[in-house]
Amino acid sequence: xxHQHRSLTKAYIQLPFKFxxxxxxxxxxxxxxxxxxxxxxxxENTISLILQACxxxxxxxxxxxxxxNQPNLLSNSLDEITKKFDTAxxxxxxxxxxxxxxxHNMLTLAHQQQIGTSHVQEWLRSSYAQQAMDIIQTxxxxxxxxAKIGGCIDDDDAEVKGLQAMDIVSxxxxxxxxxxxxxxxxxxxxxLISKITxxxxxxxxxxxxxxxxxxxxxxxxxxxxxxxxxxxxxRCTHQKLYNCPAKKQVQxxxxxxxxxxxxxxxxxxxxxxxxxxxxxxxSAEHHNATQESMAQTLATATTTDPPTTSLWLSxxxxxxxxxxxxxxxxxxxxxxxxxxxxxxxxxRYGKEVDFPVVDLADAMFNSGSSSSNSMDLIFHSAENKxxxxxxxx
DNA sequence: GCTATTTGACCTCA
DNA sequence: TGAGGTCAAATAGC
Numbered sequence: 001x002x003h004q005h006r007s008l009t010k011a012y013i014q015l016p017f018k019f020x021x022x023x024x025x026x027x028x029x030x031x032x033x034x035x036x037x038x039x040x041x042x043x044e045n046t047i048s049l050i051l052q053a054c055x056x057x058x059x060x061x062x063x064x065x066x067x068x069n070q071p072n073l074l075s076n077s078l079d080e081i082t083k084k085f086d087t088a089x090x091x092x093x094x095x096x097x098x099x100x101x102x103x104h105n106m107l108t109l110a111h112q113q114q115i116g117t118s119h120v121q122e123w124l125r126s127s128y129a130q131q132a133m134d135i136i137q138t139x140x141x142x143x144x145x146x147a148k149i150g151g152c153i154d155d156d157d158a159e160v161k162g163l164q165a166m167d168i169v170s171x172x173x174x175x176x177x178x179x180x181x182x183x184x185x186x187x188x189x190x191x192l193i194s195k196i197t198x199x200x201x202x203x204x205x206x207x208x209x210x211x212x213x214x215x216x217x218x219x220x221x222x223x224x225x226x227x228x229x230x231x232x233x234x235r236c237t238h239q240k241l242y243n244c245p246a247k248k249q250v251q252x253x254x255x256x257x258x259x260x261x262x263x264x265x266x267x268x269x270x271x272x273x274x275x276x277x278x279x280x281x282x283s284a285e286h287h288n289a290t291q292e293s294m295a296q297t298l299a300t301a302t303t304t305d306p307p308t309t310s311l312w313l314s315x316x317x318x319x320x321x322x323x324x325x326x327x328x329x330x331x332x333x334x335x336x337x338x339x340x341x342x343x344x345x346x347x348r349y350g351k352e353v354d355f356p357v358v359d360l361a362d363a364m365f366n367s368g369s370s371s372s373n374s375m376d377l378i379f380h381s382a383e384n385k386x387x388x389x390x391x392x393x
Numbered sequence: 394g395c396t397a398t399t400t401g402a403c404c405t406c407a
Numbered sequence: 408t409g410a411g412g413t414c415a416a417a418t419a420g421c
Contacts, residue, residue, distance in 0.1 A: 218398060
């Protein structure tokens with residue numbers, strides 16, 4: 001269990017590489033240290049419960065077509081998920097006073113800030129939620145393996161199953177891991193590496209990798225030895241303009257064509273440039289409001305929403321709005337028509353898609369078993385607040 | 394015309 | 408030497 005705490009904080013600390021602009025959100029009102037403490041204070045079983053529920057929700061999502069004609073199974077599945085989230089929520093309020101106080105503070109702050117449902121949903125629809133969850137879960141799995149080796153893992157810990165493999169490693173770590181005696185193979189452009197797996201969109205075009213909030217330009221594709229699927233090479237759209245070194249490689253998994261392995265290299269500098277793209281990063285105040293609001297979402301909003309678990313970690317529930325001045329664009333199908341900066345808000349790679357998990361989250365938010373805190377109440381007026389903030393900016 | 398993807402050729406490195 | 412990474416000309420959409 002200690003491992004899980006360490007994993008969560010570790011995952012969070014490592015996030016700045018992947019979500020540099022999101023990470024800025026933590027810098028003023030709630031420092032990284034404070035957040036770390038809050039994560040560490042959070043009950044392990046609660047985290048485990050949330051993750052289990054998230055996993056079940058994801059399973060449900062993937063099996064939704066099959067369950068459509070089996071209302072009983074569907075209902076049972078929903079009940080199970082809701083039950084876990086409810087239990088988690090009760091734990092959140094019932095645990096150590098210091099933790100509760102911390103969460104309560106976040107809750108209060110967030111109530112003051114308020115946020116909009118649509119913004120949360122945009123975040124849910126982005127792959128940030130998925131990725132952040134993957135980060136946490138994989139870290140947990142990794143630590144569980146570590147713990148098992150040490151013979152100090154209990155059954156509850158081992159329950160988190162069916163998780164996607166993911167690693168966040170530095171290039172040096174990779175080299176050390178892959179070769180102890182051989183000199184590590186060096187590539188021209190090796191910086192920090194972050195490798196994650198993300199599911200392909202289950203509805204719409206499954207040929208395209210999920211968005212990640214940045215704009216990428218494909219510059220190559222290569223057949224890889226031992227892989228059934230080619231690897232796509234992408235660089236940041238702003239590479240030339242702002243000397244942004246960020247790159248990523250996308251490849252389908254051999255054993256799961258519906259899952260992409262995405263490897264990120266280099267850090268985005270395009271959003272840091274004084275002359276950088278048309279949409280500036282959100283103000284610090286906006287970031288803070290965002291952060292607190294999303295933290296509140298976790299602390300209050302029934303704890304029933306899978307992505308909210310990751311809100312603690314990535315926090316950017318609206319990458320389009322302020323995600324470093326970029327948004328994802330189509331791969332393959334869309335050609336031309338601008339660089340995509342600050343454009344699409346509800347599309348994925350230029351195509352509107354449905355997000356069953358989001359709907360599920362909606363259902364949970366509004367379910368009778370949910371918290372007495374009405375999500376609608378929380379979110380409603382915030383729409384106006386954000387709109388007015390946008391106008392100011 | 395601009396910007397994007399495709400794809401064969403070329404380069405780098407172990 | 409070969410696998411993996413990148414370049415750049417050709418091509419296509421808007």
